[in-house]
Amino acid sequence: MLREIQQVLRFVQLLGKRRQQSGLNVKGGLLVLVWTETGPSVQSLNCAVAAAGPWCIGINMKALQPDLKECMFPCACPCLPPDPEELCAFTDLYGSLRLLLTFQMKDASPEWCARIETFLHTYSLANAKIKIHFKFKFSQQTFQRDFSVKIKNKAGGNQRPPECVKKGCWCQGGHPVLGDRLPLSIPPAAMDQGLFGELSIQAVTLLSPCVLQYPNLPTQLTHIQVLVYGPSNVPVTGPSTFFQNLPAHLDCQEVGLHGLHCSSFKDLVHSGGTVYTVEQENCEDPEQESSPAPIRQSLLLYIFLQHSDPFTYQLSDMMATEVLIERHLEDILNNNKQAVTKAVQTELKNTLKAQNQRKKNQQKMRSAAEVILGSSLSIVSSSSNMDFRNACLHSMKMSDTYDLSASLRESLRRVTSWKFTPKNICYSAQVEEYPESDEPTRTEI
Amino acid sequence: MSLMGSSVAELFSAIDKLRAELLNNVEVLTDCQRVEGEISHGEILSLIENVILGIVTSLSKDEAPFLALPDRSNWANISFDSAIGLRMTLGSSVTTIRSDCPSSVTKFAQILKIFVVIYKLVQSNSYATKRDIYYNNTQLFGSQKTVDSIVDDISCMLKVPRRSLHVLATSKGLISGDLCYMEEDGTRIDCRSCSAAAAVSSNIAGIRNIVSHAKFIMIVEKDATFQRLLDDDFCTKLSPCIMITGKGVPDVNSRLMVRKLWDTLHIPILALVDADPHGIEIMCIYKYGSVSMSFEAHSLTVPSVMWLGLLPSDLQRLRVPEDVLIPLTKRDESKLSSLLKRPYLASQPEWQKEMELMQQSKVKAEIQSLAAIAPDFLTNIYLPNKLRYGGWV
Numbered sequence: 001m002l003r004e005i006q007q008v009l010r011f012v013q014l015l016g017k018r019r020q021q022s023g024l025n026v027k028g029g030l031l032v033l034v035w036t037e038t039g040p041s042v043q044s045l046n047c048a049v050a051a052a053g054p055w056c057i058g059i060n061m062k063a064l065q066p067d068l069k070e071c072m073f074p075c076a077c078p079c080l081p082p083d084p085e086e087l088c089a090f091t092d093l094y095g096s097l098r099l100l101l102t103f104q105m106k107d108a109s110p111e112w113c114a115r116i117e118t119f120l121h122t123y124s125l126a127n128a129k130i131k132i133h134f135k136f137k138f139s140q141q142t143f144q145r146d147f148s149v150k151i152k153n154k155a156g157g158n159q160r161p162p163e164c165v166k167k168g169c170w171c172q173g174g175h176p177v178l179g180d181r182l183p184l185s186i187p188p189a190a191m192d193q194g195l196f197g198e199l200s201i202q203a204v205t206l207l208s209p210c211v212l213q214y215p216n217l218p219t220q221l222t223h224i225q226v227l228v229y230g231p232s233n234v235p236v237t238g239p240s241t242f243f244q245n246l247p248a249h250l251d252c253q254e255v256g257l258h259g260l261h262c263s264s265f266k267d268l269v270h271s272g273g274t275v276y277t278v279e280q281e282n283c284e285d286p287e288q289e290s291s292p293a294p295i296r297q298s299l300l301l302y303i304f305l306q307h308s309d310p311f312t313y314q315l316s317d318m319m320a321t322e323v324l325i326e327r328h329l330e331d332i333l334n335n336n337k338q339a340v341t342k343a344v345q346t347e348l349k350n351t352l353k354a355q356n357q358r359k360k361n362q363q364k365m366r367s368a369a370e371v372i373l374g375s376s377l378s379i380v381s382s383s384s385n386m387d388f389r390n391a392c393l394h395s396m397k398m399s400d401t402y403d404l405s406a407s408l409r410e411s412l413r414r415v416t417s418w419k420f421t422p423k424n425i426c427y428s429a430q431v432e433e434y435p436e437s438d439e440p441t442r443t444e445i
Numbered sequence: 446m447s448l449m450g451s452s453v454a455e456l457f458s459a460i461d462k463l464r465a466e467l468l469n470n471v472e473v474l475t476d477c478q479r480v481e482g483e484i485s486h487g488e489i490l491s492l493i494e495n496v497i498l499g500i501v502t503s504l505s506k507d508e509a510p511f512l513a514l515p516d517r518s519n520w521a522n523i524s525f526d527s528a529i530g531l532r533m534t535l536g537s538s539v540t541t542i543r544s545d546c547p548s549s550v551t552k553f554a555q556i557l558k559i560f561v562v563i564y565k566l567v568q569s570n571s572y573a574t575k576r577d578i579y580y581n582n583t584q585l586f587g588s589q590k591t592v593d594s595i596v597d598d599i600s601c602m603l604k605v606p607r608r609s610l611h612v613l614a615t616s617k618g619l620i621s622g623d624l625c626y627m628e629e630d631g632t633r634i635d636c637r638s639c640s641a642a643a644a645v646s647s648n649i650a651g652i653r654n655i656v657s658h659a660k661f662i663m664i665v666e667k668d669a670t671f672q673r674l675l676d677d678d679f680c681t682k683l684s685p686c687i688m689i690t691g692k693g694v695p696d697v698n699s700r701l702m703v704r705k706l707w708d709t710l711h712i713p714i715l716a717l718v719d720a721d722p723h724g725i726e727i728m729c730i731y732k733y734g735s736v737s738m739s740f741e742a743h744s745l746t747v748p749s750v751m752w753l754g755l756l757p758s759d760l761q762r763l764r765v766p767e768d769v770l771i772p773l774t775k776r777d778e779s780k781l782s783s784l785l786k787r788p789y790l791a792s793q794p795e796w797q798k799e800m801e802l803m804q805q806s807k808v809k810a811e812i813q814s815l816a817a818i819a820p821d822f823l824t825n826i827y828l829p830n831k832l833r834y835g836g837w838v
Contacts, residue, residue, distance in 0.1 A: 216545060361547035371554035371585060372500075372510075372544060375561045379497045382568065388494040395498070395505040411504040416545040419509060 001047050001105045001112060002119055002237055005032060007319065008049045008101055009123060012056050013232035014318045027129045028053025029094035033082045034116060035137040045105045045112060048082040052094035055130060059098045090133065113143060121147060122227055122235040122273060126302060171210040171426035179203035179347045181306075187335040190328035195321065197309025199332065203343060204302040205351045211295055213426050216419045218362050219355060220280065220294035224260065224301060224348070227273035228329070230322045231307040235273075237326070242333040242340075243274035249341045255348045256356040292417045299351060301344065305329075369412055377405050456683075457660045459835035463713045464660075467749050484609050489567050492603045493560050500544075500557075509545035512556055514598045516540050517737045525788035530733035530746035533601070552595075555586055559595050566611035574613045574647070601740040607697065608650045618645035618699030619671060622680040622687035623659045624706075626652050636687070642675060645689070649701040655709045658685040661832070662706055664750065666718035666727050668692040670812045670823075677824035683832065694727055697738065700745045703731055707747045715753035715837055717828075720760060721771075721809035722780035725800065728752060733789045751837040752796060754827065755812050757803040759836075763827075769814035773807050795838035 009030075016026060031050040051059070081102055091097060105112070113136045120132050124147035131148040184199045211217050226243050228236040247260035259279035305325060312321055325332070333340055380392050381401050389401075396411070398404040496512070503510040515537050516522055522537030544553045562578055579592040586592050593614075600607045607614070619642035625635045629651025636643045646652055663686060665671040671690040680686055687706065691699035707714060716731060718724030732750035734742040760770065773781070781804055784790065790797055803809065815822045830836065 216547075364547050365545075365550050368544075368550040368554035372550075372557050375554075375557035376497050376500055378561050379493065379564050380501075382565070383490070383494060385490070385494055388491075388498060391498055392501045395501050397505075408501065408504055411507065412510075412544070415504065415507055415509045416550075419545040 001034075001045060001103070002115055004047065004101075004103050005049055005116065005119065006234055006237060008051070008099070009234045010230070010232045010319050010322055011315070012051055012059065012099065013127075013234060014315055014322075015059060016055055017232065018315065026055045028055030028131075029090060030130050030132045031087070031090045032116065032120060032132070032134045033086055033137075034113065034135070035082070036139070046080065046082075046102065047105070048100065048102045050082075050087060050090060050097050050101075051099040052091060052097050053130075056098040086135065093131075113138070117145060119235060119237060120145075123233075124148075125227065125300070126229055126233050126235075126304075169213065169420065169422070171213055171423075173210065173427040174206045174208050175210060175212070175425060176204050176206045176302075177351065179205060179350070180343065182336075182339055182343045184332060184336045184339070187328065187331045189331055190324065193324055193328065195324045195328060197307055197312065197321075199325070200306045201340070201343070202304040202306055203347045204304065205347050206300040206302070207297055207351060207355075208300070209295065209297065210426060211297070212423050213421055214295075214418065215358070215421055216362065216365060216417050218292060218294040218417075219297050219358060221257070221278050221299060221352065221355060222280075222296045223278060223298040224276040225273050225298060226276075226301045226303060226344075228303045228305065230305050230325060232318075232322055233304070234322070236305075236329060240274055240330065240333070242330055242337075246274075246341065246344065247276055249337075250345055250348070255345065256352045257348075292413070297355075299348075301347060365416055369409075369416065373405070373409055373412060376408065377401065380404065456829070456833055458833075460660050460713055460832060463751070463835065463837075464711070467713060468711055484605055486567050486570070489603070489605060489609060490564060492605065493564050496560065496603075509543060510553075511544060512542040512553060512602070513539040514542060514556075515601050515740065517597065517601055517740065520736060523736055523739050523788075525733070526742075527789075527792055528748060529742050530748055530789065531736060531739045532734070532742040533740040555591060556595055556599065558582065558585060559592070559599060563599065563610045563612060570611075572611045572613050572648070574615055576615060578612065597737065604740065606650075606741055606744060608648065608701075613647045614696060614698060616645040616647050616698040617696050618689060618691045618702065619643065619668070620645055620687065620689045620702065621671075621675060622657075622662075623685035624655070624657045624687050626655045628652060637680075640675070642671070645698050645702050647698060649698055649705055652705060655706070657687065657706075657710055659687045659710065659712055661686050661713045661715055662703070662710075663688040663753065664703060664714060664716045664718075664728070664731055665690040666693070666716070666724050667812070670717065673813075674824060677821065679824050679828070682824065683829065691727075691731075695730060697745065700731060704745060704747055707749065714747055714750045715832075716750055717753050717812065718755070719809070719811045720755040720757050720803065721811070722773075722777050722784060722803075724755075725752075725784060725796075726780065729784070729787070729789070733787075752799070753831055753837045755810060755815070756836075756838065757799045757806065759827075760806075760808070760810055760814075761802075763815070763818060765810060765814055766817045769817045770808040770810050773803070773809055777809060778804070778807075793838075799838060 029052050031048070031052075033046075033048040033050075035046050036044070081100075087097065087100075116136070117134060120134050124130070124132050128148075132146065134145045134147070136143040179202070181200050181202045184201060186195055186197075186199055207221075211219055226240075226246075228240065228243075230236055244262045247262060250260065252259050257278055258281055260276040261279070263275040263277055307321060307325060309321065312318055380389060383389055393399065393401075393404055396404055396407045398407050500510040515533065516539060517533070519538060522533055523531050524534045526532055542549045542553050542556065544550055559578060562573065562581070566573055575592050575596055576589065578596070579586050579589045596607060596610070596612050600610060603610075621636050621638070621642040623637060625633065625637070627633050628646055629648050634643050634646070665674065665688055668690055671688065671692075674680075674688060680688060689699065689703060689706075695703075703714065706712075714731075716728040718728045728750065732746065732748060734746040738745055759765075781800060785797065785800055785804075790800075812823065815827055819826065
């Protein structure tokens with residue numbers, strides 16, 4: 001079923017590409033409905049994928065060639081159409097349907113819901129122009145999730161600030177950083193299957209949440225997630241052995257990390273892509289532990305596969321090429337192992353350079369803070385000027401120099417840690433009370 | 446015994462005339478008026494406490510503390526007063542040292558650390574040198590230069606002379622001639638030794654009981670020239686006189702000493718520097734002060750300093766051999782142009798002429814070049830004639 005949804009998205013994206021529609025200006029909606037149907041002996045999973053809006057202009061399903069359908073969904077079984085009311089709500093938002101495809105999967109389990117959700121989420125991370133509506137009905141229960149972002153002239157998002165942010169401005173967006181493009185050589189096995197042309201990968205990194213406006217806040221990278229997309233910007237499905245094994249070949253010290261290890265298979269399935277957990281440094285210094293809790297950040301590493309072949313221009317050929325690339329992806333990556341590893345190393349190093357500098361700055365600030373506090377308190381303690389001593393104590397609302405010491409320390413830590421420096425590139429929104437919500441966090445470009 | 450058998454009166458007639466002119470033109474302040482600038486221990490402690498209170502107050506308002514240091518290197522903060530020299534203007538621009546910025550937090554901490562040192566020195570009425578302060582915490586300060594600079598910043602910020610902060614600097618200057626005085630600790634200094642010079646004191650403010658019959662004071666730019674004059678027994682031949690050197694760019698103590706001698710003795714002060722832009726600049730520091738210490742100009746400058754030699758016009762007049770003349774470098778020319786634009790040159794047309802002559806001839810010369818005329822030319826001919834016939838500008 002995932003494959004079918006993937007194919008639909010590829011179809012629409014490649015069609016748009018052929019029409020040379022520029023990415024950010026083309027919007028639209030995607031509806032994915034999944035419902036269970038209990039038959040005489042098996043439980044089937046039905047899926048309807050509908051698309052509407054400017055992004056799929058030019059699609060005429062009635063005129064869709066049967067062989068294309070066959071090519072897109074070789075294993076799909078037909079199924080009953082979805083509830084018209086569901087479609088009405090969708091068309092009300094995006095206009096008349098341009099695409100509606102239904103298929104059925106037998107012997108399916110509700111676990112597929114999670115996999116579809118993850119896939120759609122991963123898709124939305126690189127295709128922010130499309131609003132995705134996912135609805136899953138199982139027995140009497142309905143699960144619904146929408147994926148969307150507000151697009152401004154730069155990437156924007158709707159990110160919940162870290163819990164420790166009580167008030168002040170917080171950047172709601174992300175700042176993707178374009179990395180280098182790396183040409184790849186196509187392995188012979190893939191060539192034998194018909195994969196030709198020029199293949200390359202384009203890396204993009206995104207560190208979130210953004211703390212650029214708080215230059216003194218400590219941060220801690222906890223996870224790195226690698227997401228791979230095909231040439232049509234549709235995510236590649238399934239875990240990648242290459243990326244799972246990648247940490248063993250990375251020079252973590254050069255990057256500035258203690259270590260990386262790949263998350264479990266189960267986690268991989270549900271999180272999309274490959275997730276690494278970052279090993280944390282053991283903090284032996286009690287002073288460091290008393291600092292504000294570091295803001296936990298995760299790094300998204302997008303790997304966009306790019307392909308061009310002047311002899312591949314038919315839509316069906318382009319879709320077949322994408323399938324081929326995905327099928328041979330492990331082979332391709334292994335064939336270019338050294339180069340890809342080096343490229344990933346470089347991207348991580350460049351991204352974490354700023355983080356590592358931040359750590360050094362924090363060490364500097366901590367050392368200096370000790371001297372500042374020690375010097376100030378030394379003068380207060382040794383002064384025989386009662387007016388001066390009392391003025392200091394009253395100012396901080398303390399009764400003695402011992403309490404004054406603790407109070408000054410806390411105050412200095414607070415004002416320096418939470419220093420706010422507005423940045424033009426950040427989407428600063430005033431952090432009000434964030435209401436408790438069951439809505440899952442939406443993290444998008 | 447004066448040089449060449451001439452009477453002392455003849456030898457120093459021009460000097461005496463100069464002195465009379467100086468005394469007529471320059472307002473002479475008595476010692477007690479000079480002392481009025483001194484600040485009490487309590488006042489210094491209060492000034493430091495105010496800084497700390499400012500920091501505590503900022504923190505009480507949840508604001509990051511900062512320190513505002515007057516910008517001592519900016520010409521825009523300098524004005525020229527012919528009676529004083531280069532002085533810092535009121536309301537000059539400041540540099541902000543923030544405690545919440547990684548690029549400045551270390552300096553903030555260093556400044557506070559030195560505040561504590563000064564506070565304790567003043568409280569206990571003891572003294573320390575800048576070197577002591579550095580070696581007490583080399584890791585924090587990193588270099589001696591950092592300590593030196595921060596001490597001067599604090600002096601400027603609090604508007605208190607460094608010596609009042611109980612921080613001393615090791616002097617590098619030397620002094621010799623008809624001069625005796627007593628240091629603050631009671632040590633008697635007699636500079637009349639023919640063969641060795643005395644080190645300039647580290648505590649000029651503490652000098653008492655200055656006794657001298659000197660007719661003039663000669664500032665010598667370089668130690669090499671100073672030693673040569675010492676070897677040639679200059680102070681005996683041109684007795685009574687005093688000569689002092691700061692060994693190049695003078696330290697504060699050497700400048701304070703010159704100023705103190707002027708305030709006490711009111712005798713002409715003549716500068717003997719190389720005929721090059723660097724020498725002229727050094728002479729200007731004695732006379733008009735420096736940008737970085739402009740906040741203390743009133744106690745460091747001696748606007749009455751005269752340029753005795755080596756003048757660019759002397760090179761032509763004495764027909765100094767061309768092979769000892771050195772072409773001006775690009776840097777020399779640039780410095781010369783810069784000096785000519787300094788605000789104080791406008792009141793020194795004779796100096797301007799000499800410097801323009803150097804610009805046109807495009808050559809410079811060290812004092813040692815006079816040895817090309819004769820080995821003892823400097824001590825036995827050049828200087829005595831200059832002094833006798835008023836060859837200063």
